[in-house]
Amino acid sequence: MTGVLAQLEFDWSQWSVPFAAQWWQETTCSVLVGIACGVLGCYVVLRRMALIGDALSHAVLPGVVIAFLITGNTGIGGLFFGALLAGLVTAGLIKLVSQFSRTKEDSAIGIVFTALFALGIVLISSLPRGTHFDLKCFLFGDPLAVGTDDLIMMAIIAPMVIAIVVLLYHPLKLASFDPVVAAAMGISVTALHYLLMGMLSATVVAGLKTTGVILVVAMVITPASAAYQLTNRLAPMLVLAGLFGAVSAAMGMALAFVTNSPTGPAMVLVATSIFAGAMILSPSEGVLFRMLRRHQIKLHIASEDVLKAVYRLAEARVACTVGAIVNRVELSLTSVNVALKTLTNEACVEMHSREVRLTPDGKQRAIGLVRAHRLWESYLVEEAGIGLDAIHTEAERLEHAHHLAEEIDKKLGHPQRDPHGTIIPTN
Amino acid sequence: MKTTIIDPQTVVESKDQLDYRAELPPDESGNMAAVSVRGLTVSYGERPVLRSVSFDVNSGQIVGVVGPNGAGKSTLLRAILGLIPLDAGSITLSGKPISQCRNRVAYVPQTEAVDWDFPVTVQDVVLMGRYGRLGLFGRPKHADRSAAEEALELVGMTEYAHRHIRQLSGGQQQRVFLARALCQDADILLLDEPFAGVDAATEQTIFNLITKLAAQGKTLIVVNHDLSVLDRFDIILLLNQQVVAFGPTNQAVNDRNLHRTYGGRLTLLDRADSALRDNRGDS
Numbered sequence: 200m201t202g203v204l205a206q207l208e209f210d211w212s213q214w215s216v217p218f219a220a221q222w223w224q225e226t227t228c229s230v231l232v233g234i235a236c237g238v239l240g241c242y243v244v245l246r247r248m249a250l251i252g253d254a255l256s257h258a259v260l261p262g263v264v265i266a267f268l269i270t271g272n273t274g275i276g277g278l279f280f281g282a283l284l285a286g287l288v289t290a291g292l293i294k295l296v297s298q299f300s301r302t303k304e305d306s307a308i309g310i311v312f313t314a315l316f317a318l319g320i321v322l323i324s325s326l327p328r329g330t331h332f333d334l335k336c337f338l339f340g341d342p343l344a345v346g347t348d349d350l351i352m353m354a355i356i357a358p359m360v361i362a363i364v365v366l367l368y369h370p371l372k373l374a375s376f377d378p379v380v381a382a383a384m385g386i387s388v389t390a391l392h393y394l395l396m397g398m399l400s401a402t403v404v405a406g407l408k409t410t411g412v413i414l415v416v417a418m419v420i421t422p423a424s425a426a427y428q429l430t431n432r433l434a435p436m437l438v439l440a441g442l443f444g445a446v447s448a449a450m451g452m453a454l455a456f457v458t459n460s461p462t463g464p465a466m467v468l469v470a471t472s473i474f475a476g477a478m479i480l481s482p483s484e485g486v487l488f489r490m491l492r493r494h495q496i497k498l499h500i501a502s503e504d505v506l507k508a509v510y511r512l513a514e515a516r517v518a519c520t521v522g523a524i525v526n527r528v529e530l531s532l533t534s535v536n537v538a539l540k541t542l543t544n545e546a547c548v549e550m551h552s553r554e555v556r557l558t559p560d561g562k563q564r565a566i567g568l569v570r571a572h573r574l575w576e577s578y579l580v581e582e583a584g585i586g587l588d589a590i591h592t593e594a595e596r597l598e599h600a601h602h603l604a605e606e607i608d609k610k611l612g613h614p615q616r617d618p619h620g621t622i623i624p625t626n
Numbered sequence: 627m628k629t630t631i632i633d634p635q636t637v638v639e640s641k642d643q644l645d646y647r648a649e650l651p652p653d654e655s656g657n658m659a660a661v662s663v664r665g666l667t668v669s670y671g672e673r674p675v676l677r678s679v680s681f682d683v684n685s686g687q688i689v690g691v692v693g694p695n696g697a698g699k700s701t702l703l704r705a706i707l708g709l710i711p712l713d714a715g716s717i718t719l720s721g722k723p724i725s726q727c728r729n730r731v732a733y734v735p736q737t738e739a740v741d742w743d744f745p746v747t748v749q750d751v752v753l754m755g756r757y758g759r760l761g762l763f764g765r766p767k768h769a770d771r772s773a774a775e776e777a778l779e780l781v782g783m784t785e786y787a788h789r790h791i792r793q794l795s796g797g798q799q800q801r802v803f804l805a806r807a808l809c810q811d812a813d814i815l816l817l818d819e820p821f822a823g824v825d826a827a828t829e830q831t832i833f834n835l836i837t838k839l840a841a842q843g844k845t846l847i848v849v850n851h852d853l854s855v856l857d858r859f860d861i862i863l864l865l866n867q868q869v870v871a872f873g874p875t876n877q878a879v880n881d882r883n884l885h886r887t888y889g890g891r892l893t894l895l896d897r898a899d900s901a902l903r904d905n906r907g908d909s
Binding site for chain 2: 245
C-alpha cells in the first residue's frame with residue numbers, strides 16, 4: 200500500500216504543463232481513448248457485459264508481460280498484439296468455463312480474469328533480474344509514459360473502431376437486441392461478439408497508460424451509461440457516449456492540472472459527474488423531471504378536487520368558505536389555497552368577500568368532473584364487477600382521466616344514473 | 627375460419643415407436659408441406675429434449691404447440707429456425723433445408739426474452755425484419771422502410787412508430803414483433819408464447835391477426851404454455867419431449883392425451899379441464 204501512496208505523492212505538475220508538447224500528446228491520446236471507449240461502451244452496457252469489460256482490462260496483464268518477455272522492450276506493437284491476444288483468450292475461456300461446467304457466466308468471468316491477472320503477476324516476478332517492468336504504471340496509469348507511438352496507435356485504433364461500428368451498425372444492433380433472430384437471419388452472432396471483444400481489448404490496452412487497469416472500465420461504462428439516460432435511439436447514444444468520453448478525457452486533464460492530481464482518476468470523476476448530471480436531467484428517466492411531473496399532476500388533481508368541492512357545496516347550498524372546502528377534501532389548508540389561486544387564474548372561481556363562487560366556466564368544468572366520476576363508478580360496477588362500497592375511492596382517482604368519460608358513456612349505452620342512483624349530469 | 631384439411635381419421639397418437647411418422651396428406655395443390663419435421667431428436671448434453679418428433683404443417687394452417695415446462699417447445703422452434711444442431715432427423719421447409727431459405731422463417735420472441743430498455747423505437751424494431759436481406763454492410767433502403775410502414779399499418783400500430791418500445795402495452799409489444807415478422811416477408815411464422823401475460827382483448831386481437839395471416843397462406847406455429855387458448859387452434863400438437871398427439875383440436879385434445887402430456891400433474895390438468903369446460907362460451 201505504501202507503494203500506492205508514494206505513487207500518489209508524486210508531483211504530477213512537473214509533466215502536465217498545459218500546451219507543452221507532452222501535454223498535447225497525452226491529451227490527444229486520452230481523448231481518442233475516451234471516444235473509442237465511449238462508443239464501444241454502448242455495446243458493453245446494452246449487452247450487459249460490464250463485468251467482461253473489467254475482466255478484459257485485468258486479463259491483458261499476462262499478454263503484455265509475455266510480449267515484453269519475447270520482444271524484450273515495451274514497444275507498443277508487441278504489447279498491443281499481446282494484449283489483443285490475451286483479450287480474445289479471456290473471452291474464449293469465459294465461454295468455455297460457463298459452457299462446460301455448471302458455473303454461471305458471472306462467476307466464470309471472475310475465475311478467468313483473476314487467474315490471468317495472477318498469472319501475469321507471477322510472470323513479472325519471474326522476469327530476469329535487472330529488467331524493469333513497472334506494475335504501478337499498469338495498475339494506475341502513467342501519463343508520463345505516453346509516447347508518440349502510443350499516440351500513433353490510438354490514432355489508428357479509434358478511427359478503426361468508429362469505422363467498424365458504422366459499417367456494422369445494423370448487424371451489431373440486431374445481434375445486441377435480439378441474438379436469436381439475428382442468428383436465424385444468418386448473422387454470425389458469435390463472430391460479432393469476438394469482434395467487439397477484440398476491439399475492446401485493443402482500446403483498453405491503449406487506455407491503460409492513461410487511466411490504468413483499475414479505472415479503465417469506468418471510461419468504458421460510465422460515458423455510455425450517461426448517454427443511455429438521455430436518448431431512446433442507438434445512433435444518438437453512440438454519438439453522445441463518444442462525446443462524453445472525449446469530454447471526460449479533456450476535462451480530466453484540466454482537473455488534474457488544477458488539483459495537482461493524477462489524470463486517470465480525474466477523468467473518471469469527470470465522467471461520473473456527467474453520468475450524475477444525466478441521471479438528474481434525463482427528460483424521460485431523470486429524477487428532476489420525474490419529480491416535476493409528479494408535482495404537476497398532484498397540483499392538477501388538487502385543483503380539480505377543490506373545484507368539485509366548491510360545486511358540491513353550492514349544490515348543498517352551504518356557504519363555500521375556504522374552511523368548508525378544507526373539510527370536504529383530503530388536502531391541507533395550504534394546498535387548498537394554492538389550488539384556489541390556480542383556479543382563480545384559470546377563471547374557474549371568483550372570491551366574493553370570504554366566499555368562493557364558481558364562474559360559468561368553472562361550473563362547466565365541475566359538472567364534467569362529476570359526470571366523469573359517476574360514469575367511472577358505473578363502469579367499475581358493470582364492466583369491472585367491483586362492489587358498490589369500493590367504487591367511490593377508485594372513481595375519485597379515475598375521474599381525473601375525464602377524457603375517457605365519453606367513451607364509457609357510449610360503451611354503457613348512455614346511462615342516466617350512477618350505481619348509487621344519483622343522476623349523471625350532462626355538460 | 628377453419629382451414630383444416632386434415633382428415634379426422636388421420637389423428638395420430640405416438641405409440642412410443644422411434645420411427646413413428648405422422649402420415650398427412652399433401653395440401654390441395656399437391657405441394658410439399660410448408661414445414662416438415664421428420665424424426666427430430668435434439669439433446670442438450672446427455673439429456674434428450676426432443677425424441678423422434680415428426681409432423682407436417684401445410685401452408686395456411688395454424689398449429690398450436692402445447693406442453694408443460696421443459697417439454698421442448700422452444701427447442702422445437704429453435705430447431706426449425708436452424709439454430710441448434712440436430713442429433714437425428716430432418717426439418718425441411720417446402721422440401722428445402724432452412725440454411726437455403728432463412729428469410730422464409732420469422733420468429734416472434736417471448737415478451738420476457740426481450741430487453742425492453744434497449745434504445746430502439748417501434749419503427750427500428752420493425753425495420754429489423756429487413757436486416758436479413760441487407761447483407762453485412764447494407765443500409766435499409768426506401769423499399770425496406772416502406773415495407774416496415776406497411777407492416778405497422780397491418781397491425782394497426784402506425785401512430786406508435788416513433789415511440790420507444792418500453793412505452794407500449796403488452797398487446798402493443800406483441801403486435802410490434804408480429805409486424806417485424808411480417809416485414810421480413812416470411813411465409814412461416816413461429817410465435818413463442820404470444821399470449822403470455824396479455825388480457826382477453828389483446829388475445830383476441832392477436833388471434834384475429836394470425837387468422838388473417840393464415841388466410842393469406844402463411845403458416846403459423848404458435849407455442850403456448852397456457853391451455854386456456856387450446857380450443858382456438860385448428861390443429862394442436864401436444865408435446866412432451868415426443869409427440870403425444872397431433873391433429874385437429876377436437877380429436878387431439880382429450881383427457882387421456884392431456885394426462886399423458888402433463889404426466890399426471892393433476893393441478894395443471896385440473897386447470898386445463900376447467901379452462902376447457904367453461905372457457906370462451908361468451909367471447
